[in-house]
Amino acid sequence: MIKSEALIYQDPTSGNTFEGVICWDEDLAGQKPGILVSHTFKGQSDFEIGRAQELAKLGYVAFALDMYGKGKRATAPEEADALMKPFLDNRGLLLNNILLALDTLKKHPEVDETKVGGIGFCFGGKCMLDLARSSAEIGGVVSFHGIYDKPGMEHQGDIKASVLVLHGWEDPLADPESTVALGHELTERNADWQILAFGHTGHAFTNPAAKFPEKGMYYKETSNRRAWQTMINFFEEIFGRI
Template identity: 50%
Template sequence: MTIRSEFLIYEGPGGPFEGVVAWDDSLQGKRPGVLVAPGFLGQSQFETDKAIALAGLGYVGFAIDIYGRGRRGETLEQATELMGELNDDRPMLQRRMTAALSTLRGLERVDPDKTGAIGFCLGGKCVLDLARTGSDISGVVSFHGVFDPPPYDTAKPVSAKILVLHGWDDPLASPDDVAALATELSTARADWQIHAYGATAHAFTNPSVNLPEQGMAYQPAADLRSWTAMKFFFEELFSANA
């Protein structure tokens, strides 16, 4: 196994954007590609590490940029402002996700018929919105994501398979929000799964987060269980499309 990674500047609405691509250089031929959508701070080492981990599973991981090259949340205030721009313009968010998917499919190591996406926090909303566009991406996985749908009609049916990995005590997604998402996805005739982890708050995959008073904290058991669920999801998804 020889994992390599490199920065990639790519185009999209409001761009250019700068992400990181990771792959196992010892593997021959094309392989599935998986987007990694970032949390509200923007693309960072956390997402790069996830892309590298996906490369270790035999995929091409692409940690994408949703704010634009050089635009990152250096402070909570900056991140909130950047996130607010996309929350207020969901069509723009969806177009940026579609552009990132197109970039992934154009990489020489990627099988364009086998693509997926994962996302964390805001990135969870991003990958759900990509599915909501009716994209023909194979499947998406939301880790401690935000579930509110866009304020307009979305695709029916949703063709992408969906896996949602959720901390039951997450203040950003209440039990009512979970039920509403299940209803939404069922109405859209999506193939969906929701895994909820008890005694688990928001940001449960991120070891650097320890804000339990704000409902945000790393939970190692949920981190391991969710990553394992994602691995099984993509194994089933891509083997079915072989």
């Protein structure tokens, strides 16, 4: 049986409180690999919780994290932009909050802290890439239709995480030039990386609620299915079959 429960956690430095949802299969004994699930610019929602539950069915402990803070969720794009802006302006804040979520996941009693990974969607993809850029101790990260700009922070040394980028070739928020630039960046940091681009696919291709083709944001069933299967294979290679 899949168990989903709210997980309240706090930043000891700022005192800010966050509320995520953690999911796992109660019928699987012992500690299991943990996977972060990082949300879009709207904040944590049923979409990310659903992805966490699907990961739990695969045998992982999945944590639909909270980047913005307890109760901070958007219902309109303008609200979402306002919530996201401080993290775009201050990538150190972004990294702090994603590292806090990682630490919270590692400390959960169901999680094998030596086996952790993460996935993220849109803004969450940016979060996963910044986590990898920081050389955090994490097995692998997956960006679904993420954003690829560098954080402007002087990270040193090799990227330790394996990196999988799942990309819509017609994504207006991540053009081919930025995608190629990300490949060069990951190569320079000696990362184990893969970029898989899906043709005739725009931004937000994993979300059935994305219905704005005129803006290049729309659900694509085939790309979503292929991307999820690629993610499954990626984590099986890193953590083994569960």
